[in-house]
Amino acid sequence: MRRLFLLALSLLQAAVGGNASPTHDQAKEAQTVTITAAPSIPSTAPQFVSERSFTSAILNSTNFFRAAHNATPVVYNATLARFAAGYLADNRDCAFDHSGGPYGENLAIGCSDAQGCVDAWGNEGREYDFDDPGFDHDTGHFTQLVWKHTTDVGCGRKLCGESGWFLVCEYYPRGNVIGQFDEEVQRAVNAGGRAAALPFRRSVMLLVFVSISLAL
Numbered sequence: 001m002r003r004l005f006l007l008a009l010s011l012l013q014a015a016v017g018g019n020a021s022p023t024h025d026q027a028k029e030a031q032t033v034t035i036t037a038a039p040s041i042p043s044t045a046p047q048f049v050s051e052r053s054f055t056s057a058i059l060n061s062t063n064f065f066r067a068a069h070n071a072t073p074v075v076y077n078a079t080l081a082r083f084a085a086g087y088l089a090d091n092r093d094c095a096f097d098h099s100g101g102p103y104g105e106n107l108a109i110g111c112s113d114a115q116g117c118v119d120a121w122g123n124e125g126r127e128y129d130f131d132d133p134g135f136d137h138d139t140g141h142f143t144q145l146v147w148k149h150t151t152d153v154g155c156g157r158k159l160c161g162e163s164g165w166f167l168v169c170e171y172y173p174r175g176n177v178i179g180q181f182d183e184e185v186q187r188a189v190n191a192g193g194r195a196a197a198l199p200f201r202r203s204v205m206l207l208v209f210v211s212i213s214l215a216l
């Protein structure tokens, strides 16, 4: 039996200039909602259930996209992972919102496995305009993922009933800093190579985009 459910992705953008005072910082929040068809909620997906599989899937997929865009591999950081897990534990009703924490943050809900979530973020790179670098709601997960100065990642996940798995990844130092996209987000090292050829998951049927902005 196939049924419809939502794969929703969300990212956090920091519009923090190098020397800007925090009171002038602005953050924009963007949500991308992908509607997918899947056989069922993968409540037993090994990449979500097993800590070891989870960590290695996140690292492998994240570093796969980073390598393709000339960024050094990130390491898995327990502080960031604890922050993400703590946020999800406090978020009892699984509200699809950002934590408001100090890190870069990508959210996804409804993926079949951890790699699928990171692939969905990474595949936004196909829409990124390297000739006009900057933040865009359609590509913000990708730009955080491959941001060159980000060195650490840590993620948490939680099963949210019918919505499926809710994945939260924290990035440090945070990416998506306005004015730095040109240096921080690089073209595919091997245009036409493996990363460019990475197929979309068969289940992804439609991308719908919703965004809101807010000033902090």
Ligand SMILES: *[C@@H]1O[C@H](CO)[C@@H](O)[C@H](O)[C@H]1NC(C)=O
Pocket (backbone or CB within 6 Å): 060, 061, 062, 064, 065, 115, 118, 119
């Ligand atoms: C590593 O991640 C990439 C991108 O998500 C994926 O294509 C590849 O199959 C993964 N490799 C392993 C060994 O899981």
Ligand SMILES: *[C@@H]1O[C@H](CO)[C@@H](O)[C@H](O)[C@H]1NC(C)=O
Pocket (backbone or CB within 6 Å): 077, 078, 079, 080, 152, 172
């Ligand atoms: C983990 O990330 C935090 C950022 O919150 C950083 O202060 C810390 O140095 C990192 N830990 C390691 C071992 O790099």
